[in-house]
Amino acid sequence: MILELAVQFCEMLVVLLLAPLLAGYVRTVKARLVGRRGPPLLQPYRDLLRLLRKEVVLAHSASWFFRGAPYLVFAATWVAAALVPTFATGLLFNYAADMIAIVALLGTARFILALAGLDVGTSFGGIGSSRELMIASLAEPAMVMVVFTLSLLAGSTQLSSIAGFMQGPGVGLRVSLAMALVALVMVAIAENARIPIDNPATHLELTMVHEAMILEYSGRHLALIEAASFVKLLLYVSIIACVFAPWGIAASGQGLGAYLAGLAAYAGKLAVAGFLLALFETAIAKMRVFRYSDFLGAALMLGVLATLLLFVSRIA
Amino acid sequence: MILAGLLGCAAALLLTGAAALALHGRRLAAPVVYGVSLVATTIGLLLAGRALFSPDLPGGTLSLPIGLPWLGAHFRLDALAAFFLLVINLGGAMASLFAVGYGAHEETPGRVLPFFPAFLAGMNLVLMAADAFTFLFSWEFMSLSSWALVMAHHRRPGNAAAGYLYLLMASFGTLALLLAFGLLAGPSGGYEFAVIRQTPPGAAVSAVVLVLALIGAGSKAGLFPLHAWLPLAHPAAPTHVSALMSAVMTKVALYGFIRIVFDLLGSPAWWWGAAVSLLGGVTAVMGVLYALMQNDLKRLLAYSTVENIGIVFIGLGLSLAFQANEMQAAAALALTAALFHCFNHSVFKSLLFFGAGAVLGSTGERDMERLGGLIHRMPRTAFAFLIGAAAISALPPFNGFVSEWLMFQAILLSPNLPQWLLKFLVPTVGALLALSAALAAACFVKAFGITFLGRARSDVARDAVETDGWSITAMLVLAALCLLAGILPGYFIDALAPVIDALTGSSLPRQEQLDWLTIVPIAQSRSSYNGLLLFFFIALAASLAAEAIHRFASAAVRRSAPWDCGFPDPSPATQYTAGSLSQPIRRVFGTVLFRASEEVRLPPPGDASPAQLRVRLHDIPWDVLYAPVAGVVGFVAGRLNALQFLTIRGYLTLVFGALVALLMVLAVWQ
């Protein structure tokens, strides 16, 4: 019991600590791919610490909600990430939330952030929020359809059980799984404000979504929101990893060795995923705002198709 | 006896309505009436709760020698009725509590006070009625009293028309239900529910009854496309009545549907589930899209009611589909989700309408384009409204999420259904449900963000003051309920068990003894959810972060002008408006579903006049369904009207014609 609790908490810490590293890693890889040296690998940590130490500059029209939002966003995202099996499944609290609940938790974070964008009452916050809402209104259903596909297949919405099922012999190569993967990746890209939906590096106002929403934030608030977005990226990567690449992931109560092995495997997956993401981002260009709906609509359609095709492949 | 007590409450409410007439014009009238309603509904609430939670339900039947002679009025209290009585009396009590304070804003109390208790009584009676006549009588009485309340502000433009459409649709629905009961009772004319239960009708008849019930109860609940009256009528009433109509009366309509289809109609056919759940899905998505297009706060809330009704119907449809295939456990899950959502919706929709009412009372504005920044002037209202908005957007750890989560769990059982149509349909409905949930979040970001956040868009909004204590209390109680039902859903699910058991012959496993108060609808390995832990973790993480940062990093704050990329504009007009916030979503969905058209008028170069953007939305069901009917009636009336203006000779010709015709009939017949 105590051990399980310890493992659970250390997973939470791992998630929190690895997140900025992943972000920095992706940045570096991107820089290298376009032939720049890029910032050092640990730059995100430095940024966070610097921001944390700075004072907060609040607009006059900011309300208590504006000040509370970052903490809630950070907490919701972190909790969601902590509930995803990273290096081990069946942790103590994994059953507290299944995949649907995790998606919904991210929804909570987004809800709060979108409201925070509206709080100061500037036009940029509005742009960010309204675009974020449009993206979410398509991305979330797509995500839910992916969840459908997986859970119909695995007969469970628990990530641990799904991971267990995916390791087992029951799964062959299935067209619907491929579709689900593609849809999931597209959703992940949209949700994490990556190219082609959004550009985390940009400060060209009119194309911003996430950046515009948090434009008025500064100091520790900004730090928390940045941290939350790092964690979110990690979360999606972990989901993909634990569902589509469940190899080496430790089951609960296998002892310390298994956990360490799982941790190593997890780090490896993160590295691969980060590299692929960087590669993808350097390869394509950003979209116009009103093409988003096509992109995400495609994701949604893929999700639905995956769910429906599941039945075909079932009887086949 | 509990039933007698509940009837007593209804009678007391009716008398209060009568007394309100006597008290007309007194200053004391409003507090007295609302106070008595509060007491009566609270007693009703307790009695219903007692009936629901006591293991062996002392329901019993009561028949009074009133109403239809030689039939009498039959009343019965079973688990289903008890649950819905709980819901509506909770809503009624909260509305009364809110109104004790809010009633002060009422300019024509004489048009509200007599009908408010009567409305409550009518709803109570519908739930207790145990024969067709009493049911329809109370049902129509409920419609009538609520119509009177809608007409309370008849001098505002559009309200009278809204009331007209409302009562017309209500009577249409009642006619449908009347025919449904006529079919159920059969030629023998056994109108008691007990008699109807003993003689389940044939397949064809049941199908017709289902359709009639969908029309009758659906038109009252706001099922697409019979919803047209709802967003007009609900906002037209005084706000605490809007809350009742939207949050509570729609539940009575759902009760009617459940009572007829699940209880009286016998075993369902599989395609019923398909039809009902598909209708529900379409209703949910259309409702929330309509809501997103609104700028009137109360109308937005009314449309979101349509959405939630759709969600409930999805659950009911699933339950029918599962029942038709003897998958009782799954049916129980779906029905639990539906009923739990009924309860949740009644809670957070009341809360949201109260918030809208508080805003309306202190600013006199319903148009969000003229609101904003109210969080500074009305912090408590804003807080409560925020909770409600999060809950209705199905966000954990609040209650809205739990019921939708259960709904998803039920949907995920669809592969076990034998029928191919259902196999394909149910996941599609699931997609619709997910879409509506996401859109609902967007919709309520708009509702809360534009109304309470940002900068005030008008003087009234700038000078708003926090509302009175009664209203705040009502809102906070409801907010607390939203959280409680969200983090301790197990107890609520267990409370539903007798209802589900009575209707599906099965029920979910007991939840309360599971460790950490997790809820597990089917099996631990399959799916589980623990709102308590989530809430605990979020609270912990947030407070830890805050604590740590303030201690070890900086806690300094400096106020200044907004950054706004270096060009802060003092005018609030530069904020995003309600219309512009939903514009991207309108671009995505509206062009097809609303035939939305935008025309931009730019002034010629050198002209300083502002550019204009006009958006035109079409209400397609209105265009294809309601307008033609009105057109036909008008046309026929116009044509027949000529007969009013014949000459006497013309009329004599009519008589002559009739005579000759009859004589010919006679000659032929003999």
Place this chain on the structure above:
Amino acid sequence: MSALFDSGELVLLALLAIPALGAALLAFVQDDRKGAWLNVLVSFITFGFALGLLLERPATGPFLIVDDLNTVFVIIGTLVAFTTSVFSASYIGYELESGHLTHAHLRFYHAMYQMLMFGMNLALLSNNIGLMWVAVELATLTTVVMVGIYRTPAALEAAWKYFLLGSVGIALALFGTILVYLAARAVVGEGLDAMAWNVLVANASGFDPAFLNLAFVFLLLGYGTKVGLVPLHAWLPDAHAEGPTPISAVLSGLLLNVALFAVLRFKSIMSANPGALAPGPLMVTLGLASVVFAAFMLYRRQDIKRLFAYSSIEHMGVITFAFGMGGTLANFAGLLHMALHSLTKSAIFFCVGHIAQAKGTQRMADIRGLTVTHPQLGWSLGLGVIAIAGLPPMGLFMTEFLIITSTFARAPLLAIALGLSLLVALGALLLRLNGLAFGEPDARNEPSKASFLPIGLHLALVLVAGIWLPPALVAWFQYVAALLS
């Protein structure tokens, strides 16, 4: 007590004599107030004697008869006549002040009022079909005169239309009566017996069905003209609209019922004869036609009294429909519907009369926001319209529930047609109510010295009937209904 006049016959004679004497007396009363209140008094005494019928029932004579059926009609009739006379007292006073009527007219009016009562009581109580015919004609003629009493061109035109159509109806009814006599003569022999209703019913089985069929066609059309069944209705709206409002109330509340009563009498003769064609289908057809037609006609009305006149056509259609469907349940519903309709519709006309006086117009376009300017009148009208539209808690909901469901069990399509057309009518009535009672009030609002006793009494009765019917009444009505089927 002498054998010649036992108390029952006394009651019977009183029912006929008091109105007749009252008419004669009122013709000579100079003072208007006295006249009005004497009118009330006489009507009240008549009503009292009508109640007496419940206690003591006289033996059936060759000319007069008292049975359960006409007792129902007589009591309702005399009650409405009494309340209407109360209303008319407060109404006519205003008409005098505003100079619409002269004293001479008023005397005439009151005398005619009692004459009308006499005619209707005679028609209801007569056992002889010829006598009944004469009485109905008398009642018609008196109402014709009263419709035309304002002497405005519109009033005269309405009276004339009523008169001519009524006369043709009378002619047809007479021919039917003659045919019935001929049919009866062959069986029961010549003379009075062959026209005595109770004898006819007793021996109807032996009559020549062909005779009866032909007769019923003429009788249905003849008396149906008085009932206001489509397509014989033409006189009704104008007669209601142009006459004094008390007369509109009496027309809708009483005269239509009397004509319907005549039809019922002959219907029961018909149904007593196995060979004759069932009268049901004919009545159902005419009834449904009336409902549908009136429902649509309601939409384009601009005159408030004409509106409610058409609604009377609609409800007469419903009642005829119910009786045509037959069966105890439908007949019961029909009887109850008729009684409640008389009460409701006359109450509505009371309101309308006061409203028209207060607003100085009958054009609905010029009457707005009554609940604001005249709350009592406005809400009473609202309640009346709700009742007449068949919404609970008023009694007509119950009767329409019974009619539709009992029909639905036998002829679903008919029931649906009836239900839908009732819905159409409800739409029209509510639309008008919206305009009249709600919205921004119009400028003109003189206070009206309305007497709310009759309105309140009628509406209260209808409300109570909607919630609780006394078992005695139910049993009695059921007996009558069984008698009819």
Place this chain on the structure above:
Amino acid sequence: MISSLAFDVAHLFAGSLVLVSFMLLYQDRMTGLINTFALHALVVSFSVAWQAHIQEAPHLYITAAIALGIKAVVIPVVLHRMIVRLGIHRTIEPVVGIGLTMLAGIGLIALSIMVMLPLTAQAGTLAREDLAFALSVILLGLLMMISRRNAVSQVVGFMSIENGLILAATGAKGMPLVVEISVAFSILVALIVIGIFLFRIRERFETVDIHLLHEHRGEQP
């Protein structure tokens, strides 16, 4: 015991009444119309008198007398003066051509006979024939009323209906109240005539109607 001759005579009268009804339909001059109606009334009164004779029912003579006095003499005279006063003694605008009206009339007679045929002999052949004729007279009267755009000819039509009724009533042997009824009817007719006379109802109801409709009704077509 009544001889067959009696029947034939009664029959003759009834038949000739139908004939006169046809003549009424045929008229296209007001004066001619009124005169023909006087003839109509005359025939009726003879027929009634004959019935009184063969039924030994003296009270029927009163009916006959009324018919003779009022409808064959007084009313025609009044009408004559009236049409002169109203200046409408020229023509009577028929709605459809006379010929068509006559055809319709023949159709009506056929109809009335068809309707009467199934009557069993129980009623007695005479009654049957008589009724057929009476019914034809009534229907023809109605046809008259609706095929003339003219108040006076409508009154004439109505009175011919009444004659038909009296024919039927008197034909029905031993029927009570016949006299009363005929009296009541005569009052009715008188009232109608007075109505036209007093209220100056012009040659056409149309003009009256439309005029009133637009000005006084508060109802626009």
